[in-house]
Amino acid sequence: MTLPAGTRDRYLAEFERVGGSRKGRPAWLRRLRDEALARFLASGFPTVKHEDWKYTGLAAIEQGEFEAAGADGGDLSPADIAGILPGEEADRHVLVFLDGRYRPELSTRRDLPSGAHLGSLTGALGGEFDGLVPYFSRSAETAFTDLNTMLMEDGVFLHLAKDVRVPEPIYLLFLMSPAARPVMAHPRNLIIAGENSGVTVVEQYAGRGDSGYFVNSVTDISAGRDATVSHFRFQEEGPSACHVAALRARQGAGSRFAAHSASFGALLSRHDVHAVLDGEGAECLLNGLYLGNGRQHVDHFTTIDHAKPSCASREYFHGILNDRARGVFRGRVIVRKDAQKTDARQTNRNLLLSKESEADSRPQLEIHADDVKCTHGATTGPLDEEKLFYMRSRGIDEASAKGLLTYAFADEVLRRFDLPVLRSALEEKLLAWIPETRRVQEFLRETGQ
Amino acid sequence: MSGNPMLSIENLHAAIDGKPILRGVNLSVRAGEVHAIMGPNGSGKSTLANVVAGRERYEVRAGSVRYEGRDLLSMPPEERAKEGIFLAFQHPVEIPGVTNLSFLKAALNAVRKHRGLQELDVVEFRGMVLERIRLVEMDEELLLRAVNDGFSGGEKKRNEILQLAVLEPKLAILDETDSGLDIDALKVVAKGVNRLRSPERGIIVVTHYQRLLNYIVPDFVHVLSEGQIVRSGGRELALELEERGYGWVHAPDTANGGEARP
Structure with missing residues (x-):
């Protein structure tokens, strides 16, 4: 090399x-x-x-x-x-x-x-x-x-x-x-x-x-x-x-x-x-959203090291990938031998909006203590057909339903941004990014959500 | 109860994942009628409900479905909803990130726009929802939560009936709305449905058990077995089924092609 x-x-x-x-x-x-x-x-x-x-x-x-x-x-x-x-x-x-x-x-x-x-x-x-x-x-x-x-x-x-x-x-x-x-x-x-x-x-x-x-x-x-x-x-x-x-x-x-x-x-x-x-007793939150379209490649490589007892960590990463974009997530959680009473949760979800987009998700838990609570979950896939059908069966057209579900998926992460000015600015950027953005904006305006 | 049927299903064959489920269903529903579709598990009851609502996972292989004289099968699900068809889901879907109230409003706006009606303003809409929510005895707090997100089974079913009450469809299909409900919740749900009974509205109640039909009394009862309607009758048929089980109705009642007309 x-x-x-x-x-x-x-x-x-x-x-x-x-x-x-x-x-x-x-x-x-x-x-x-x-x-x-x-x-x-x-x-x-x-x-x-x-x-x-x-x-x-x-x-x-x-x-x-x-x-x-x-x-x-x-x-x-x-x-x-x-x-x-x-x-x-x-x-x-x-x-x-x-x-x-x-x-x-x-x-x-x-x-x-x-x-x-x-x-x-x-x-x-x-x-x-x-x-x-x-x-x-x-x-x-x-x-x-x-x-x-x-x-x-x-x-x-x-x-x-x-x-x-x-x-x-x-x-x-x-x-x-x-x-x-x-x-x-x-x-x-x-x-x-x-x-x-x-x-x-x-x-x-x-x-x-x-x-x-x-x-x-x-x-x-x-x-x-x-x-x-x-x-x-x-x-x-x-x-x-x-x-x-x-x-x-x-x-x-x-x-x-x-x-x-x-x-x-x-x-x-x-x-x-x-x-x-x-x-002892430290708390950590990692909360991330990544968007990729065109040929973007976006990689998140995270490590949370529980070195002392009674610490809590929460990790939420959502990715939305369109066109030929590729998302990569690695979530490593280490629980050291003495870090009893560790409470660690991790979620990575990837939404694929196109057939050519791709996501690689790799949780990696290394637990050396025995009295701990550690969970992780990862999902990767297109928009949920059941959710789409549910919305359409209530009169919401397909493009709007797709846009809304995409927006909601990302907004789950943005809602945790407890800095209102930044959060609204990011929601605006997100809206502009979403393929069916006009309809989503109408929905948000009409329903006052 | 005369004139052309609102819904007319003829010789409907449908499959899921390549596996045939419906094998020639015939059924007509007129405005003002309440039909119960009963049958054992796997007989095709939910498939029938979902095909009418437009779920694309089901592949229609033969037959026709006409709704108010139009070819229903060529309409996308949102079009069907706007034309007045409503399916109360057996397993209502959770939609995190979209609040229940926003969802209701979007759905109502879509339907009202389609009917050429003015959209309700915020005050009118809230007033209407609060009135209807009392009908289903649902906690108002649930309006501000994401759609069905973290709702209990009973809350989800009530939420379906709330949507039904707000959207006021012409044809309501209840897909096993009674499953998982205790008797009190069942009565509340039935009350909500009964209030919507009207000469302009058709209702199809899909259920495995007779129990719900004590509270929503049907005009017609049909027994679905292996993808066909094998027997049709009045409400007494439901009682008979409860007493004797589904075992005795397996042979297709071909005398009238399974057609539900008495």
């Missing part, structure tokens, strides 16, 4: 450029970058022979000839940003990253409670938050997280001291400009929520135009004892984009972590979620 020489040279040059401009950065980061580089050069991109990548070929990324995006980024006004962000919401913090770089003039910073720090990650490294090294050294590294560590230049750093709660949601918008050549960005975010703190973070990924590009993001979250972290992710990359993202969370005792995810865009996308319930 060694890298083709051209790819290797490109990433090496990029590594030199990034490292070269970061000479003053802490030595520990330099070391992490070097280690990541060594691993990446040795392993290269995984192939489908690798168990974790069995259904997802990476040729589009490997052969993509991506270079770092330029710093110009084109002309964008705050009004453009408002048009891209979901809905109208006066009270929110917005940090905009254009082509991987923080753009303060496009961002909206509001006052934060004392004890909350929100800023760019590069600013935090080497400064007063230099003790961050433990949060950068993760065990669950992949070729892509290594690539991110090697090449990351910016992202968000959020730090909440004990008992600090941020009332407004924090939006992080990662936007890619149309570019003449294939470009890439490697955003890196770090969220450290102290004991009994609380915050809502929305990561939104969007592309302007249909040029090919590659986004490879990593977000690490540490939720302290009794902290509440709600994370939302809305991926609406351009139609030719490759999007790879890792969300890694470590939870302390009694903490609550929710990761909601809506994957609507990109030609090739892969989202890894890795949550470690590392303190």
Whole structure:
């Protein structure tokens, strides 16, 4: 799996450029970058022979000839940003990253409670938050997280001291400009929520135009004892984009972590979620919706690691695939030997709207404790004929019935997005995506649902 | 009870998954009549109900079904519903994500639009539903839940009768609505159906047991066996079946081709 020489040279040059401009950065980061580089050069991109990548070929990324995006980024006004962000919401913090770089003039910073720090990650490294090294050294590294560590230049750093709660949601918008050549960005975010703190973070990924590009993001979250972290992710990359993202969370005792995810865009996308319930009584919710049409390939690779007793996890992923799209879901649940009284439930359902669409679903339960409740269920198939007939037998025409059932299937997941502005915006996007959308909209309007 | 039949089934043959179920059913239902279709399990009762409602899983191999003079078999199920046919399901389907009230409203709008009637406004609609829901003694809370989602067996059946009461079809088919109901629920369901009896409406009650017919008294009783109507009579036939079982009616009563006309 060694890298083709051209790819290797490109990433090496990029590594030199990034490292070269970061000479003053802490030595520990330099070391992490070097280690990541060594691993990446040795392993290269995984192939489908690798168990974790069995259904997802990476040729589009490997052969993509991506270079770092330029710093110009084109002309964008705050009004453009408002048009891209979901809905109208006066009270929110917005940090905009254009082509991987923080753009303060496009961002909206509001006052934060004392004890909350929100800023760019590069600013935090080497400064007063230099003790961050433990949060950068993760065990669950992949070729892509290594690539991110090697090449990351910016992202968000959020730090909440004990008992600090941020009332407004924090939006992080990662936007890619149309570019003449294939470009890439490697955003890196770090969220450290102290004991009994609380915050809502929305990561939104969007592309302007249909040029090919590659986004490879990593977000690490540490939720302290009794902290509440709600994370939302809305991926609406351009139609030719490759999007790879890792969300890694470590939870302390009694903490609550929710990761909601809506994957609507990109030609090739892969989202890894890795949550470690590392303190008694922690709760974790993974709730995701993915839509694919055309030739989209959308892969979700999730791991919930019950490391301590009496933790609960809930995982719901629904996928809707049309045309020749392919969806992949892997749901790994690990229950460690000491994690008694674990309560874990997982559901993955895939709706196939065309004969050529495909879904691969793989639950993977590894249970090493005996006093646990673990369930999983997976279904894949077309719309239920019984439901369709039931609706039609009540006078609802076939196209409307299909559209409504499709909408309802997806909305089961979106209803759990407990951030109303984002939820309605996603429901609008969903409606626009559904093949029989006009009739569904009429139904919702007429019935006032 | 005169004039042309509302529903006229002739020599109907139907199969499911390649397996023949109906083997030449003849039946006419006029407006104002209540017909009971009885028969042992596997005799084709539910198939008959579903073929009339338009379920595509069933393949019609021969025969005809005319409804108000039109070829029913060429109409898609939604068209049949809008023309006034209603099937109360034996196993009502759960539809997560669509609230019961929205579903009722969409169904009623579809039917009313088709009949050239104004859609009801929110107040009128709510008033109507709340009135009809009392009839079936159903918990109003269930209106705000998703259609049949997590409903008990009895609640699902009541919900079917609520839909029936709201949609006011011309021809109502009850497919084993009594199955799984205790006697109190059965009485409530029967009361709801009886209130809909009218000279303009035809009702077909499909049931395995005589019990329901104590409360919904039919004008005609037909016995279906091995895909054919083997005997037809008045309500006394149902009582006789209860006493003697289905064993004695197996031979097709070919004297009148199984036709239900006395």
